[in-house]
Amino acid sequence: HDFDLEKTKYLLVWGADPVASNRMVPNAIRRLGDVLENGKLAVADPRLSTVAAKAHEWMPVRPGEDGALAIALAHVILTEGLWNKEFVGDFADGRNRFVAGQTVDEAAFKEKHTHGLVR
Numbered sequence: 045h046d047f048d049l050e051k052t053k054y055l056l057v058w059g060a061d062p063v064a065s066n067r068m069v070p071n072a073i074r075r076l077g078d079v080l081e082n083g084k085l086a087v088a089d090p091r092l093s094t095v096a097a098k099a100h101e102w103m104p105v106r107p108g109e110d111g112a113l114a115i116a117l118a119h120v121i122l123t124e125g126l127w128n129k130e131f132v133g134d135f136a137d138g139r140n141r142f143v144a145g146q147t148v149d150e151a152a153f154k155e156k157h158t159h160g161l162v163r
Contacts, residue, residue, distance in 0.1 A: 049075035053083040059110065061093040088113060119148075 049055070063073055079085050080098065087096040088103040088110060096102040105113050121127055123146065 050078045050082070052079050055079045055083060055085050057085070057087045057089070057095055057099070059089055061089070061095045063094040063098070 063076065076085070076095070076098070080100075084101070085095075085099040086101040086103065087093065087099040088105050089096050090104055090107050092102060092104070103113065
């Protein structure tokens with residue numbers, strides 16, 4: 045299946061460079077221009093890759109720290125209700141471990157891996 049890049053509003057490329065290394069998806073490479081014109085392109089990658097250089101935002105996460113970024117993104121998406129509930133569901137029958145309005149005490153961590161990257 046092809047990705048719907050023409051209608052994509054936000055594309056997060058995580059640890060990959062489809063422009064330089066994924067030649068088996070030529071349509072995705074051609075349609076990257078649609079994302080750049082009609083939406084936002086963000087790249088989470090420790091190196092300034094070809095696709096990161098073209099992105100609206102480059103998040104240079106350190107190797108091994110992308111898990112912290114993933115959890116921070118999940119926290120914002122779930123506590124602020126930013127997911128498509130019609131498509132994903134509302135988690136009514138599951139256990140939600142995120143609490144709306146709750147903040148994380150950054151002083152409790154030795155290093156601030158995601159400071160400035162997520163809200």
